[in-house]
Amino acid sequence: MAKKVTIVDIAAKIGVTPSAVSKAFSDHPRISPETKQAVLRAAKEMGYRPNVLATGLRKGKSGLIGVVVPAVHYSFFSNAIKGIEELVSTAGFNLVITQSHDNYENETRNINALLRARVEGMIASLAGETTDYSAYRDAARDIPVVLFDRTFTDENISEVTIDDFGGAVAAVQHLVDMGYKRIAHLSGYKNILPFAKRIEGYKHVLMKHRLYMDDDYICECMPNRQEGQAAMERLLSHRQPPDAIFAASDVLAYGAMLALQKRGIRVPQDFGVIGFSNEELSSIVTPSMSTVDQHSEILGAMAAKVLIDQLHIENRDNAFRPVRKIINSDLIIRDSSRRLASASTSKK
Amino acid sequence: MAKKVTIVDIAAKIGVTPSAVSKAFSDHPRISPETKQAVLRAAKEMGYRPNVLATGLRKGKSGLIGVVVPAVHYSFFSNAIKGIEELVSTAGFNLVITQSHDNYENETRNINALLRARVEGMIASLAGETTDYSAYRDAARDIPVVLFDRTFTDENISEVTIDDFGGAVAAVQHLVDMGYKRIAHLSGYKNILPFAKRIEGYKHVLMKHRLYMDDDYICECMPNRQEGQAAMERLLSHRQPPDAIFAASDVLAYGAMLALQKRGIRVPQDFGVIGFSNEELSSIVTPSMSTVDQHSEILGAMAAKVLIDQLHIENRDNAFRPVRKIINSDLIIRDSSRRLASASTSKK
DNA sequence: GTGAAAGCGCTAACAC
């Protein structure tokens, strides 16, 4: 294909040296406007494209930021990426997005590929399977790493999370306010911190109101509707079946709704449902699903901001301190839980 | 942060030259097993990570494949990316995914960023706004470019598409079979080929059955539910309102369903609805939505295969010929259109 | 205001 044109070609064409051309591009103060013009014009004419591999090698930086997320098809993550994208691109970086598909090997492979690509920083959210964080810890010794949402704590790694505990408390409290008495919980990967925090928030409200608690009421699920449906079916066969469910993700809540529908149990009259994340599907299902909004785009933007700040600090001195930010979550009440306590058709 | 270790450091440590170390890594035939072992062990101990910037510069290749899609949050595109990812990573490349958000400037910026990053090939699907293809044509003079789904035709660019015409024909024919008589169409960006082909398919069936046709029956919409809803409302106020709709995307069909619901028009009894793409939402809405599956993952894999093949050809000779592949689409019949012709509660 | 020269980290002839 077309021969690549380099600064040497441009230099030859307009009769200066490569070094002058380089300076012209970087807007060096001591280069004449005339040369600058000539260089720019020649570059355009010849179809010059700077080789970032060479620039990167020379400058010791790639201009790349790496992203590792479970999967881009969750609106939570695609929105977060949108937030990241905006900040990062105005700061002059490009994004390399990779997906772990919640698999540990994929995640490790992605991290290493990003490091070899010499990304200058990394923004990530843990794969569901992951319990060994050494790949991230290793990465953090070379470049700033910012974890968002699904994080672990390390002295070299920044974290941006939402208030999962508070979100869970608000969600479960809302179910209580609506008159539901026996509230079960569908959880996600148990080793993932936000899910653990949501369990804590759930338990907190139950204890506060001295509501029925049962180990069987907390079901760990893989993130798909089938698991939510199966778990709900198991719960309905429980000797003391619940009358409401708080799910740690919308897709699980959706699975639960499918199970309820199949059994002819009415939502919200007979059974309350609330999810978590405000995924697109939560507003599409019938009845519309109550959920907890995680401000995904802001969360992503925040993670990007933290990273970019650290990239700047990095360049000046070594006074690096990781940052931990927690942003609020917001309860969104829709139809799946909107029942007056008085109107409760309590099943016992 | 940690000092970067290079092959020079490894060489110094085990008392050989950098070139020997390089050869050890690339499994050069004429290097002794002992040296190889020593190099590998030292590399591990010292935390060596090859600098792909240097390798890339030296070899003239980055090991990167660029992707440009409208947005990763459509399940169509995220599934396609999954298909791409698999093939591309087994071929030893990494993916740089960028989003145009259907905006021309974003798209051009992404293409240029990818070229500067020296991606070895590019897989893309046009932004909705785009009518000027020169950025892609320019790119294709340097590296192989494969367009999928939303394509344009260029002698240097390969295309992988689905049979949009056939898919549209099947969808509209199905509505006809179900007894719907006045079928309108919600289209997407009119300059995007697949949408144009779906219009053709739609018209083809209408003409074949001598059904009512009207310019107002074809509405161009932006890809969001609000536009679908607004267009549906306009159609319902038409002097001759339709009794069914074929939408060029599921999200538009969903918007239409919202408008119908608001007016108390029953789907599918009073009004038939069919979408396109088999997005996740189509199976979630009530009633479940009939649609046309595009085999997104296979489509992505196919695009990746075409690209990788061309990368190989490229390395051998210059006998480059672009490839054009069309894969089948599949009609998926769900509740939003499943009505017996005889059961039609025709509204005149 | 511009040029000369060295070097970022790696690879690939070519020697020996």
Next chain:
DNA sequence: GTGTTAGCGCTTTCAC
């Protein structure tokens, strides 16, 4: 089987 050398394309002192 290993070393020597040159160079990928670019930036950056340091001269002048």
